[in-house]
Amino acid sequence: MAGVRAVVLVLLCAIGCLAAPGSAVAISDSGGPVLFGAAVQARGGQTSEQAIAALEGQLGRTFDLHRSYWRWDDAQPTAVEQDDVAHGRIPLISITPQLHDGTKVAWAGIADGSQDAVIGAQADGLRSLGSRVILIFQHEADIARGYGTAADYVAAYRHYVAVFRAHGASNVQFGTAFTPNTYATSIASWYPGDDVVDWIGADAYNFAGCAPGLPAWRSLATAASAFYQWGSARGKPLMLAEWGSAEDPTDPDHKAQWITDAITTLQHWPDIRAVSYFDGQGSCPDWWVDSSPAAYTAFAAMAGYPIAHGQPSARLTVTASIVAAGDAVDFSGEGSTGTHATTGSGIASWQLSFGDGTATRSGLGQPPAELSHTYPAGSWTATLDVTDRYGLSATAHTPVRVAPAPVVAEGTPAQSAGTATLPAWINSSGLPASYHVEWGTSTAYGSVSSEHALPALGWPQAVTYTISGLAGGTRYHWHYVATSAAGTTAGHDMFFTTPAS
Numbered sequence: 390m391a392g393v394r395a396v397v398l399v400l401l402c403a404i405g406c407l408a409a410p411g412s413a414v415a416i417s418d419s420g421g422p423v424l425f426g427a428a429v430q431a432r433g434g435q436t437s438e439q440a441i442a443a444l445e446g447q448l449g450r451t452f453d454l455h456r457s458y459w460r461w462d463d464a465q466p467t468a469v470e471q472d473d474v475a476h477g478r479i480p481l482i483s484i485t486p487q488l489h490d491g492t493k494v495a496w497a498g499i500a501d502g503s504q505d506a507v508i509g510a511q512a513d514g515l516r517s518l519g520s521r522v523i524l525i526f527q528h529e530a531d532i533a534r535g536y537g538t539a540a541d542y543v544a545a546y547r548h549y550v551a552v553f554r555a556h557g558a559s560n561v562q563f564g565t566a567f568t569p570n571t572y573a574t575s576i577a578s579w580y581p582g583d584d585v586v587d588w589i590g591a592d593a594y595n596f597a598g599c600a601p602g603l604p605a606w607r608s609l610a611t612a613a614s615a616f617y618q619w620g621s622a623r624g625k626p627l628m629l630a631e632w633g634s635a636e637d638p639t640d641p642d643h644k645a646q647w648i649t650d651a652i653t654t655l656q657h658w659p660d661i662r663a664v665s666y667f668d669g670q671g672s673c674p675d676w677w678v679d680s681s682p683a684a685y686t687a688f689a690a691m692a693g694y695p696i697a698h699g700q701p702s703a704r705l706t707v708t709a710s711i712v713a714a715g716d717a718v719d720f721s722g723e724g725s726t727g728t729h730a731t732t733g734s735g736i737a738s739w740q741l742s743f744g745d746g747t748a749t750r751s752g753l754g755q756p757p758a759e760l761s762h763t764y765p766a767g768s769w770t771a772t773l774d775v776t777d778r779y780g781l782s783a784t785a786h787t788p789v790r791v792a793p794a795p796v797v798a799e800g801t802p803a804q805s806a807g808t809a810t811l812p813a814w815i816n817s818s819g820l821p822a823s824y825h826v827e828w829g830t831s832t833a834y835g836s837v838s839s840e841h842a843l844p845a846l847g848w849p850q851a852v853t854y855t856i857s858g859l860a861g862g863t864r865y866h867w868h869y870v871a872t873s874a875a876g877t878t879a880g881h882d883m884f885f886t887t888p889a890s
Contacts, residue, residue: 722756
């Protein structure tokens with residue numbers, strides 16, 4: 390029993406004690422766990438929130454971390470951090486002292502206090518999240534240009550942390566992210582100090598010679614060796630704030646093997662407590678985790694391993710977040726995962742609150758793959774709480790909206806000889822819908838247009854329909870009729886009179 394208690398204490402410290410400078414973390418021979426996450430670039434018109442949700446959906450798990458990048462004049466927290474907290478991810482953010490208009494804020498100007506109002510607003514905003522945040526001030530400062538010297542950076546970093554502490558933002562932990570070469574050459578000039586750094590980080594890549602002047606193929610162990618050797622002597626948790634590999638054009642399986650080898654490296658480097666893969670385009674075009682089928686398979690395997698679950702996660706998904714009244718909502722919590730467990734395992738107990746005042750559901754072991762619930766009309770938030778086998782808890786929130794029948798509002802028609810263009814605005818409340826127009830010389834109408842589709846948008850959509858062959862000096866009645874799964878709505882009877890012939 391004492392051995393079990395010792396393992397529990399080790400894992401509790403690995404997850405909860407990292408804010409304390411100098412905390413040592415012991416692990417099992419198998420390595421881990423590490424906080425596992427990614428920076429996920431949006432593509433195909435996605436938002437950042439949609440991009441990470443899509444990757445998580447493919448992997449069937451929730452990330453421990455979500456990496457994002459912000460500029461000096463981005464108000465904190467953004468919708469991205471709020472979404473992370475709602476899904477149980479730790480926001481891992483970088484704030485660079487550069488404005489959106491390109492103006493750089495000198496490190497000396499930060500150190501002398503002239504930017505304290507901006508820093509204080511950032512601190513207040515991130516404190517309001519009420520959840521753990523890992524913040525990197527100026528990632529890759531060692532290769533940044535136009536901000537100042539290494540001494541200026543150290544002074545700015547130390548002052549930045551002091552302002553956050555003065556504003557009571559105790560939920561924010563501070564990290565660094567230097568390039569690996571700096572750890573081999575000049576880290577003493579750049580390191581801000583153990584009293585202000587909670588996480589020591591590096592960005593380690595296998596560039597595979599993807600562009601002139603970039604290193605040839607190298608393993609993660611080679612790329613990050615100097616960082617690990619220097620950082621592990623500090624008694625701090627280490628972090629790969631960015632890491633990734635390009636493809637080898639001569640071997641389609643080489644990147645996949647690189648990722649697989651990285652797992653072994655992490656198992657032998659116990660001081661690395663967090664990793665965030667760079668899933669996107671950068672100095673090489675193919676950092677994407679799915680740059681090849683083999684690479685994605687290797688990454689998905691890594692994401693499922695126990696070492697890649699550094700904290701418990703509650704994962705609550707729905708078949709549809711917008712439904713019609715009377716339709717059941719099917720929830721699944723099967724992707725919830727305990728600390729240091731294979732994806733979809735390690736949960737000891739769970740509780741699901743539907744958020745509408747009805748009785749909660751609960752049970753032991755993994756949450757079910759399907760739990761149905763029928764809501765009344767309105768907007769609701771379902772909450773899943775899980776506790777893992779080490780007594781650690783996690784929560785996830787999922788919004789659900791029961792949409793009403795479409796709302797139709799007609800406008801004033803525009804007439805020309807024998808024709809009239811009829812405008813309207815139709816709100817289908819996020820459900821796919823269709824509409825048609827009815828018109829005639831009485832409220833019985835008589836003429837009906839063909840059916841037209843409306844996309845599933847959550848705001849009023851402008852539509853028009855032109856009728857022709859109208860007689861002069863005649864009153865015509867008309868209205869729109871819209872239909873979705875939530876019902877059918879006929880608009881108000883409208884009329885106009887054509888000019889006399």
